[in-house]
Amino acid sequence: MKEFIDYVLQFGNLNQQQIDLISKKATELELRKDDYYLEAGKVSRQFGFIVEGIARVSYYNNKSEEITKYFIDENNIVVDLESFDNEIPSIAYVQAMTNCKIVVFSKRDWQELLNTIVGWDAIVRKIISKALLQKVERISSIVAQDATTSYLTFLEKYPNLANRIPLSYLASYLGITQSSLSRIRKNIR
Known part of the structure:
Protein backbone atom coordinates (compact mmCIF):
# COMPACT_ATOMS: atom_id res chain seq x y z
CA MET A 1 0.00 0.00 0.00
CA GLN A 145 10.98 1.36 -36.48
CA ASP A 146 12.52 -1.71 -38.06
CA ALA A 147 12.54 -4.86 -35.92
CA THR A 148 16.13 -4.58 -34.65
CA THR A 149 15.72 -0.92 -33.71
CA SER A 150 12.38 -1.71 -32.04
CA TYR A 151 14.00 -4.43 -29.95
CA LEU A 152 16.93 -2.19 -28.98
CA THR A 153 14.50 0.62 -28.09
CA PHE A 154 12.52 -1.81 -25.93
CA LEU A 155 15.70 -2.91 -24.13
CA GLU A 156 16.71 0.70 -23.56
CA LYS A 157 13.31 1.83 -22.26
CA TYR A 158 12.40 -1.30 -20.30
CA PRO A 159 15.64 -3.01 -19.28
CA ASN A 160 13.99 -4.76 -16.34
CA LEU A 161 11.28 -6.37 -18.49
CA ALA A 162 13.16 -8.19 -21.26
CA ASN A 163 14.31 -11.10 -19.09
CA ARG A 164 11.06 -11.38 -17.17
CA ILE A 165 8.61 -12.01 -20.02
CA PRO A 166 8.41 -14.90 -22.51
CA LEU A 167 10.00 -14.25 -25.90
CA SER A 168 6.77 -15.15 -27.69
CA TYR A 169 4.96 -12.24 -26.03
CA LEU A 170 7.83 -9.84 -26.63
CA ALA A 171 7.89 -10.85 -30.30
CA SER A 172 4.13 -10.29 -30.53
CA TYR A 173 4.54 -6.85 -28.94
CA LEU A 174 7.27 -5.96 -31.43
CA GLY A 175 5.14 -7.24 -34.31
CA ILE A 176 7.61 -9.93 -35.41
CA THR A 177 7.88 -13.69 -35.23
CA GLN A 178 9.65 -15.39 -32.36
CA SER A 179 12.28 -16.78 -34.76
CA SER A 180 12.98 -13.24 -36.05
CA LEU A 181 13.41 -12.05 -32.48
CA SER A 182 15.80 -14.91 -31.76
CA ARG A 183 17.88 -13.95 -34.83
CA ILE A 184 17.95 -10.30 -33.77
CA ARG A 185 19.03 -11.24 -30.24
CA LYS A 186 21.75 -13.52 -31.60
CA ASN A 187 23.08 -10.80 -33.96
CA ILE A 188 23.37 -8.10 -31.30
CA ARG A 189 25.21 -10.16 -28.69
Whole structure:
Protein backbone atom coordinates (compact mmCIF):
# COMPACT_ATOMS: atom_id res chain seq x y z
CA MET A 1 0.00 0.00 0.00
CA LYS A 2 2.88 2.32 0.77
CA GLU A 3 3.98 2.11 -2.87
CA PHE A 4 0.56 3.27 -4.07
CA ILE A 5 0.44 6.17 -1.61
CA ASP A 6 3.98 7.24 -2.57
CA TYR A 7 2.94 7.10 -6.23
CA VAL A 8 -0.21 9.16 -5.65
CA LEU A 9 1.67 11.80 -3.67
CA GLN A 10 3.75 12.57 -6.80
CA PHE A 11 0.58 14.05 -8.29
CA GLY A 12 -0.81 16.07 -5.38
CA ASN A 13 -1.01 16.48 -1.64
CA LEU A 14 -3.12 14.48 0.77
CA ASN A 15 -3.46 14.76 4.52
CA GLN A 16 -3.16 11.75 6.84
CA GLN A 17 -6.94 11.37 7.18
CA GLN A 18 -7.28 11.17 3.38
CA ILE A 19 -4.40 8.68 3.13
CA ASP A 20 -6.04 6.55 5.83
CA LEU A 21 -9.34 6.55 3.92
CA ILE A 22 -7.61 5.52 0.69
CA SER A 23 -5.75 2.75 2.55
CA LYS A 24 -9.01 1.55 4.12
CA LYS A 25 -10.72 1.28 0.72
CA ALA A 26 -7.87 -0.65 -0.93
CA THR A 27 -7.45 -4.39 -0.99
CA GLU A 28 -4.46 -6.40 -2.14
CA LEU A 29 -4.94 -8.88 -4.94
CA GLU A 30 -2.38 -11.58 -5.64
CA LEU A 31 -2.29 -13.14 -9.08
CA ARG A 32 -0.24 -16.17 -9.98
CA LYS A 33 1.68 -16.22 -13.24
CA ASP A 34 -0.75 -16.64 -16.19
CA ASP A 35 -3.85 -15.65 -14.13
CA TYR A 36 -6.10 -13.03 -15.69
CA TYR A 37 -6.75 -9.67 -14.06
CA LEU A 38 -9.33 -8.91 -16.76
CA GLU A 39 -10.75 -10.87 -19.68
CA ALA A 40 -12.21 -9.56 -22.92
CA GLY A 41 -16.00 -9.54 -22.84
CA LYS A 42 -16.13 -8.80 -19.11
CA VAL A 43 -16.63 -5.42 -17.47
CA SER A 44 -13.62 -4.01 -15.62
CA ARG A 45 -14.78 -3.73 -12.01
CA GLN A 46 -11.57 -2.60 -10.32
CA PHE A 47 -8.93 0.10 -10.55
CA GLY A 48 -5.52 -1.42 -9.84
CA PHE A 49 -1.92 -0.48 -9.17
CA ILE A 50 0.85 -3.04 -9.65
CA VAL A 51 3.07 -3.23 -6.59
CA GLU A 52 5.01 -6.26 -7.75
CA GLY A 53 5.11 -8.12 -11.06
CA ILE A 54 4.35 -7.66 -14.74
CA ALA A 55 1.03 -7.82 -16.58
CA ARG A 56 0.47 -8.12 -20.31
CA VAL A 57 -2.36 -6.42 -22.21
CA SER A 58 -3.45 -8.33 -25.31
CA TYR A 59 -6.31 -8.83 -27.74
CA TYR A 60 -7.22 -11.10 -30.65
CA ASN A 61 -7.18 -9.64 -34.15
CA ASN A 62 -9.62 -10.51 -36.95
CA LYS A 63 -7.47 -13.53 -37.87
CA SER A 64 -7.84 -14.90 -34.32
CA GLU A 65 -4.15 -14.18 -33.64
CA GLU A 66 -3.25 -13.07 -30.13
CA ILE A 67 -1.52 -9.68 -30.21
CA THR A 68 0.37 -8.20 -27.25
CA LYS A 69 -0.38 -4.47 -27.02
CA TYR A 70 1.96 -3.64 -24.14
CA PHE A 71 3.25 -4.64 -20.72
CA ILE A 72 2.59 -3.02 -17.36
CA ASP A 73 5.19 -3.33 -14.63
CA GLU A 74 5.60 -2.19 -11.04
CA ASN A 75 4.41 1.27 -9.97
CA ASN A 76 1.89 1.60 -12.78
CA ILE A 77 -1.89 1.54 -12.85
CA VAL A 78 -3.76 -1.35 -14.42
CA VAL A 79 -7.32 -0.66 -15.53
CA ASP A 80 -9.35 -0.67 -18.72
CA LEU A 81 -10.64 2.86 -18.24
CA GLU A 82 -13.31 2.72 -20.92
CA SER A 83 -14.74 -0.47 -19.47
CA PHE A 84 -14.35 0.68 -15.84
CA ASP A 85 -15.85 4.16 -16.33
CA ASN A 86 -18.65 3.22 -18.72
CA GLU A 87 -19.39 -0.28 -17.41
CA ILE A 88 -19.02 -1.84 -20.86
CA PRO A 89 -17.27 -5.11 -21.75
CA SER A 90 -13.52 -4.85 -22.24
CA ILE A 91 -11.95 -5.75 -25.57
CA ALA A 92 -8.62 -6.60 -23.93
CA TYR A 93 -7.12 -9.31 -21.78
CA VAL A 94 -4.85 -8.37 -18.88
CA GLN A 95 -2.79 -11.35 -17.80
CA ALA A 96 -0.09 -11.77 -15.16
CA MET A 97 3.28 -12.56 -16.77
CA THR A 98 4.82 -13.11 -13.35
CA ASN A 99 3.29 -13.50 -9.92
CA CYS A 100 1.72 -10.11 -9.19
CA LYS A 101 0.65 -8.10 -6.17
CA ILE A 102 -1.88 -5.45 -7.11
CA VAL A 103 -3.55 -2.84 -4.92
CA VAL A 104 -7.17 -2.70 -6.11
CA PHE A 105 -10.21 -0.55 -5.53
CA SER A 106 -13.74 -1.60 -6.38
CA LYS A 107 -15.75 0.72 -8.60
CA ARG A 108 -17.94 1.67 -5.62
CA ASP A 109 -14.97 2.44 -3.35
CA TRP A 110 -13.17 4.34 -6.13
CA GLN A 111 -16.29 6.46 -6.68
CA GLU A 112 -16.58 7.07 -2.94
CA LEU A 113 -12.98 8.36 -2.86
CA LEU A 114 -13.78 10.68 -5.79
CA ASN A 115 -16.86 11.99 -3.94
CA THR A 116 -15.19 12.30 -0.53
CA ILE A 117 -11.61 13.52 -0.96
CA VAL A 118 -11.26 17.11 -2.08
CA GLY A 119 -8.80 17.24 -4.98
CA TRP A 120 -8.77 13.46 -5.53
CA ASP A 121 -10.31 13.89 -8.99
CA ALA A 122 -7.45 16.21 -10.02
CA ILE A 123 -4.86 13.71 -8.75
CA VAL A 124 -6.61 10.88 -10.61
CA ARG A 125 -6.70 12.92 -13.84
CA LYS A 126 -2.93 13.45 -13.60
CA ILE A 127 -2.34 9.74 -12.91
CA ILE A 128 -4.51 8.74 -15.87
CA SER A 129 -2.86 11.32 -18.15
CA LYS A 130 0.55 9.91 -17.29
CA ALA A 131 -0.66 6.35 -17.90
CA LEU A 132 -2.19 7.27 -21.27
CA LEU A 133 0.99 9.05 -22.37
CA GLN A 134 3.05 5.99 -21.36
CA LYS A 135 0.66 3.75 -23.29
CA VAL A 136 0.97 5.86 -26.46
CA GLU A 137 4.76 6.01 -26.04
CA ARG A 138 4.98 2.23 -25.58
CA ILE A 139 3.08 1.61 -28.78
CA SER A 140 4.34 4.43 -31.03
CA SER A 141 8.04 3.95 -30.24
CA ILE A 142 7.84 0.42 -31.63
CA VAL A 143 5.58 0.89 -34.67
CA ALA A 144 7.72 3.33 -36.63
CA GLN A 145 10.98 1.36 -36.48
CA ASP A 146 12.52 -1.71 -38.06
CA ALA A 147 12.54 -4.86 -35.92
CA THR A 148 16.13 -4.58 -34.65
CA THR A 149 15.72 -0.92 -33.71
CA SER A 150 12.38 -1.71 -32.04
CA TYR A 151 14.00 -4.43 -29.95
CA LEU A 152 16.93 -2.19 -28.98
CA THR A 153 14.50 0.62 -28.09
CA PHE A 154 12.52 -1.81 -25.93
CA LEU A 155 15.70 -2.91 -24.13
CA GLU A 156 16.71 0.70 -23.56
CA LYS A 157 13.31 1.83 -22.26
CA TYR A 158 12.40 -1.30 -20.30
CA PRO A 159 15.64 -3.01 -19.28
CA ASN A 160 13.99 -4.76 -16.34
CA LEU A 161 11.28 -6.37 -18.49
CA ALA A 162 13.16 -8.19 -21.26
CA ASN A 163 14.31 -11.10 -19.09
CA ARG A 164 11.06 -11.38 -17.17
CA ILE A 165 8.61 -12.01 -20.02
CA PRO A 166 8.41 -14.90 -22.51
CA LEU A 167 10.00 -14.25 -25.90
CA SER A 168 6.77 -15.15 -27.69
CA TYR A 169 4.96 -12.24 -26.03
CA LEU A 170 7.83 -9.84 -26.63
CA ALA A 171 7.89 -10.85 -30.30
CA SER A 172 4.13 -10.29 -30.53
CA TYR A 173 4.54 -6.85 -28.94
CA LEU A 174 7.27 -5.96 -31.43
CA GLY A 175 5.14 -7.24 -34.31
CA ILE A 176 7.61 -9.93 -35.41
CA THR A 177 7.88 -13.69 -35.23
CA GLN A 178 9.65 -15.39 -32.36
CA SER A 179 12.28 -16.78 -34.76
CA SER A 180 12.98 -13.24 -36.05
CA LEU A 181 13.41 -12.05 -32.48
CA SER A 182 15.80 -14.91 -31.76
CA ARG A 183 17.88 -13.95 -34.83
CA ILE A 184 17.95 -10.30 -33.77
CA ARG A 185 19.03 -11.24 -30.24
CA LYS A 186 21.75 -13.52 -31.60
CA ASN A 187 23.08 -10.80 -33.96
CA ILE A 188 23.37 -8.10 -31.30
CA ARG A 189 25.21 -10.16 -28.69
